[in-house]
Amino acid sequence: LIENLVNKAVAALPISNSGFDIFLNPADVEVLRNVHAERNEPLDPAWRLIEDAAISRGGCRINSDHSRIDEQLETRIQHVVAEMLGETMVPQQAGDDDVNGAGLSGDQ
Template sequence: MYSRPVIARTPLADRSLPTRKVAEKKEPMSAWQRWEMSSFADESLSANDEASTASEPMMEPFEPVLLIDEAELARLRLQAQQAGEAAGHALGYARGQAEGHAAALSAVHAQAAQLEALTQAWPNALRLAERQVADDLLALALDIAHQVLRQALTIDPQAILTVVHELLQAEPALSGTPQLLLHPDDAVLVNEHLSDALQDAGWRIRADAQIQRGGCRVLANSGERDATLETRWERVAATLARTPPVGASHD
C-alpha cells in the first residue's frame, strides 16, 4: 500500500514571529585600510577587464566591398560625361542661336534704314533719272538729225545754194569785197548757179577744203558770217539747251 509522507508543520505561533537579524557593529576603518582596500579593488577590476578582453574574440579587419563592378562604374561615368556634353552642346546652341538672332536682327535694322534712305531719296533720284533720260534722248535725236542732214546733203548737194542765197539776202549787207569760202565741190556748184548774183553783190568765190560740204563762210571788212555745218549745229543744240555731241560735227 502506498503511504503518504508526513509533513511536519510549524506552529502558527512560531511562523508569525519575524526573524530578526542583529546587525553587527563595525569598527571604523583607518586611512591605511581604506587605501589598501581601494588598491586591491582597482587591481581586481583591471584583472577582470583583462580577462574579459582576453575572452572576447578578435575582430577581423574590415574590407570595403564595391556595390557595383568596374564595368558598371565605367558605364555610369560615360553616361555622366555624355550627359554633360549634351548639356554643354545645348547651352552653346542656345547661346549661338541667341547671338545669331541678335546679329540677324541688327542686319535687318540696317537694311531697313538703308531702304528708308532709298525711299526718301527716290523722288530726287527719279527726277534726276528723268532728266538724264531726257538728255540722252535729246542727244540721240541730235545725232540722228545730224546723220540725216549729212545724208540729205549727199543726196541733194544743191542744198548749199539755199544757204548762199540766204546769206546774200541777210542784213546788214557786208561792205567791201566779201569772200565766200566753200568746199571745192560746192564752189563749182555755186559758181554754176549763182555766179551772176554773187557778181552783182561784189562777192568772190574761194575754195577751202577745210569746210565741209553743205556749209560756207563769208569774210568781209565789216565782219564775218559763219554758216558752216558745225556752227549751225551748235546753234540748234544751244536752242535746245544742249551741248552738241563730241565729234558729231566732225564725222
C-alpha cells in the same frame, strides 16, 4: 541748197563796199558755178568764191568789210544743240583771223 544758204547769209550782212569773201568747200564752189552756168546767169560780181577744203559740204563762211558770218554745218549744229538744251549762245571774242562768231555758253 548751197545757193540758198549763201544768198541768205549774204542778205544777213550789212551792205559791203568791197564785196564778200565766200569760203566754201571746193565741191560746193563747183556746184554753185555750174548752177549759174546752166541758167546762163553770172555770179554776183560782189561774191569772191574761195575754195576751202576745211569747210564741210553744205556750209560756208562769209567775210565782208566789217562783218563775218559762220554758216558751217558744225556751227549750225552747235546752235541747234544749244537751243535744245536751253543754253544761250554767246559770241566769242573774235580775233582778226577768227571767223567763228558763236560759241556755247556754260560747260562744254
